[in-house]
Amino acid sequence: MSWFTKVKTPLEKIAFTRSRVPEGVWSNCGGCKKIIYQNELIREKGVCPKCGHHHRLSAAERIALLIDDGTFVERDTDLVATDPLKFRDSKKYKDRLSAGQKTTGMKDAIIAGSGFIEGRPVEIAALDFSFMGGSMGSVVGEKITRTIERGVEHGVPVIVVSCSGGARMQEGIFSLMQMAKTSSALAELAEKNLPFISVLADPVAGGVTASYAMLGDVIIAEPGALICFAGARVIAQTIKETLPEGFQLAEFLLEHGFLDMVVHRHELKGRIATLLCYMAPHPTCEATPANEPEAPVPTADEKSEQD
Known part of the structure; x- marks a missing residue:
């Protein structure tokens, strides 16, 4: 008989719980x-x-960023893309539209309507890259055109915020014709001496760059935005040359005269409001330096009298 008995105490099982964020x-x-x-x-x-x-921001966030709270009224909400070409690549075009609508809650890649910026009326449209890359098809082109036409009808400035990969290839020529349609509408706006401010957000490419987006009276880009027609690789292979670093970014384009200004997002609304006061004065605008009378410079005799 053993004087000592070794008692084995089972190790306590510790339950590890994974922290879930x-x-x-x-x-x-x-x-x-x-x-x-x-x-x-x-x-x-x-x-x-x-x-x-x-x-990147959604189209709704873009509108909220620029338009005064509670003043935005969305227009043309009934427009929906069709599939006239019965287009199919790896997926049917109809399926791509359905997926975009389900993901974003939008009918297409744009929100357009009327609102106020610091108390003055504007017509505005904003593209959404999360819906099929913000591509411009028949609905996007039609909404931009109607936005411009409302600007002409009501005599107010037009603002379009672009964030797009270009023309929507699934609509073929119906997409390409939007380039001419939007540009034609802007020509009518210019005839009425009404300002068009084009805001470029990352990215803007293809048929959007080649049409209305670069026709602004003032063209503003956000910092670091990619703005181009074709991709850098395609250009390099075509011209057989090494391209400058960052040559399609907003800062490079500003330096070479393709843009009017690069503006931080936090300052964008105020900068647009200031531009509108210069370009299309409104009763809500404060007196601008261009409208203020210059203070008379006192003569030497007047200075001595004041002393």
Whole structure:
């Protein structure tokens, strides 16, 4: 008989629980690649608080950024794209439209309507890249054209915020004709001496760049926006030359005269309001330097009398 009995105490099983972080709480910055708290990114209107990178906004967010609260009225909500060519690549065009509508809650890649910017009426349209790359098909082109036509009818400025990969290939010639249609409408706007401000957000390419987007009386881009007609690789292969670094970015284009200004998103509404006061004065505008009478310069005798 053993004087000592070795008692084996079973090890307690410890349950490890994996910490679960709810989806959508954190985001990765597309610029500095750092992790950002999603609510902080929303507060900063999509601008990274660490590096200043401008993330893409939806069309609804664009409208909210620029238009005075409670003044926006959406127009032409009944327009829906059809499939006249019965187009199909890896998917049917109808299926791509349905997927875009389900993902974004929009009927197409644009929101257009009427509103006020710091108290003055404007017609505005904004494209949404998350719907088929913001491509311009018959609905997008028609809504932009109607936006311009309302500007002509009511005698108010027109603003279009573009964020697009270009013409929608699934609509073929119906898409390409939107380039001419929107440009023609802008010619009528110009005849009425009404301003058109074109805002370019990352990216703007193809048929959108080659039509209305570069026809603004003032062309504004957000910092770091990619603005081009064809991609850099295609151009390099065509001309057989090495291209300058960043030659399709907003800052390079501004330096070479293709843009009028590059404006930080937080300053965009105020800058547009100031431009409109110069280009189309309105009773809500404060007196601008161009309209203020210059103060008379006192003469030497008057200065001595004042002393």
